Amino acid sequence: MRERLLVLLCALARRAGGRRRAMAGRWDGPQRRAWIRHYYSQRQKRLMTLLIARRRRTSCYFYPRAWPSLQSADWWERVVLKEFGPQDWLEKFRMSRETFFYICNRLRPGLAPHSSHFHPTLPMEKRVAVALWHLATNVEYQTLSPLFGVGPSTVQTCVREVSYAVVLLLKPLYLRLPDEKELENMVRIFRTRWGFPHCIGALDSLHIPINPPLRLSADYCNGQGWHSILTQATVDGLGQFWDVSTAFPGSMENSAVLESSSLWMLAKEGRLCPNPPKDFMGKAQKYVLLGDATYPLQDWILKPYQEDESLTQRQLQFNYRLKRAHSVIENAFLRLKARWQILLKCDDCSLELLPTLVLACCILHNVCEAHDNPFNEEWLEGTEPTELPKPCQPAPAAMEDGRAEQVRELMCQYFENCGEG
Structure with missing residues (x-):
């Protein structure tokens, strides 16, 4: 009985297939193209569903039997921890061994192990090492994975989890708004080191090259014709970041980014200077930030005079x-891009992770600078590719503050009185 039923089913299937083939032969060109588009569209949706499900299941587990070609599972324990010298740590992780384990101890609460009997997790220090190596060298996940004896998806997970932990646990310590006493110290450093008074920071932007999604290609194309995300940052007189706003599309102008950033709100609320403002040249004056021509002139942002033949000697000296x-x-x-070369070209990173990754690099820069980790000048090679010129769009005149001209004049008077060239 079963054999008869099977023969009957096969016959029906052949008959139905013949009808479909006959019908397909009568399709015209547009009908067939529409069917093909629908088929591949549904196939792409199924593939994306499977990919998303796989991403959600990834973690920092390692599977020794699943990766027989990876022979370096003990390389971290056998070579790095036992044989690496100071120069090796600096070259591969951009920091000293002491700073590395200091960071590990700080990140421990956010990278607690969550393993099971069947799926052991990577040691916390090894996860941090994988992430820092990727941030420092910008090598692909597939290239880095054999070095540590893990899969490419595990490398990606390490980068994501460590970046989030750095922002969560180290940002309150190394990237925060200074208090009043710290602001006074920043003013002193700018005056003694750079000869500029009443100043708490320098303001500028950084364009980071990316491969944008096709649907957002126009949004991320900057004024020079290449795709980027825009990061606005402020540093103190020692070159350490204390305010960072990132992940703006590269097509935005610096003035628009400034107006959309938390720094603009802090300044408008008067939180960038003491209340009342300190005395400068006989007048109560807010602390100032130093910008370039792409930023609007404000009573708290100074920029150079526009260069032309009409400038006086005082104005030239101010510039x-x-x-x-x-x-x-x-x-x-x-130094940021040279130390963390992931910022030279973000190819493997998704747009959702990019803001966290950029913040993590700025925080790690501050950690290395605060701990006096040496900086290798050879890292600077290739950090400024000539084929990617920086966009430079002047700030609109509508954003200029008329009262700020008096502040620039006070600065000109200061430089003239102090007699420094």
């Missing part, structure tokens, strides 16, 4: 002093 002091953030960006 020289401001540009020299503003170079502290240009140097900070160079």
Whole structure:
């Protein structure tokens, strides 16, 4: 009986297939193309569903039997922890061994192990090492995974989890709004190191090259014709970041980013200076930030005079002093990109993770600078590719504050009185 039923089913299937083939032969071109589009559309949806489900299941588990070609599972314990010297730690992790384990101890509450008997998790220090190596070298996940004896998806997970932990646990310590006493110390450092008075920071932007989604390609195309995300940052006189706003589309102008950032709100609320403001040249004056021509002139943001033949000697001197002091953030960006070369080109990183990754790199930069970790000048090679010029769109005149001209004049008077060139 079963054999007869099977023969009957096969016959019906052949008959139905013949009808479909006959019907397909009568399809015209548009009908067939529509069917093909529908088929591949549904197939793409199924593949994306499977991919999303797989991503949700990924974690920092490692499977020794699942990766027979990975022979370096003990490389971390056997080579790095036992044989790496100071220069090796600096070259591979961009920090000293002491700073590395300091960071590990700080991140421990956010990277607690969550393993089971069947799926052991990677040691916390190894997860941090994988993430820092990727941030420092920008090598692909597939290239880095054999080095640590883990899969590419595990490398990606380590980068994501460690970046989130850095922002969650280290940002309150190393990237925060200074209090009143710290602001006074920043003013002193800018005056003694850079010769610019009443200043608490330098303000600038950083464009980070990316491969954007096709549907957002126009939004992330900047004024120079390449795709980027825009990061606005402020540094103190030592080149350490104390305010960072990131993940703006590259098509936005610096002035628009400033107006959308938390720094703008802090300034408008008067939280960037003591209340009442400190005395400067006989007048109560807010602390100032130093910007370039892409930022609007405000009573708390100074920028150079527009260069032309009508500038006086006082104004030329002001421009020289401001540009020299503003170079502290240009140097900070160079050191940031040289130390964490993931910022030279974010190919493997999703747009959702990018803000966290950029913040994590700025925080780790501050940690290394605060702990006096050496900086290798050779890292600077290739940090400024000539084929990617920086966009430079002047700030609109509508954002200019007329009262700010008096502040610039006070600064010109200060430089003239102090006699410094």
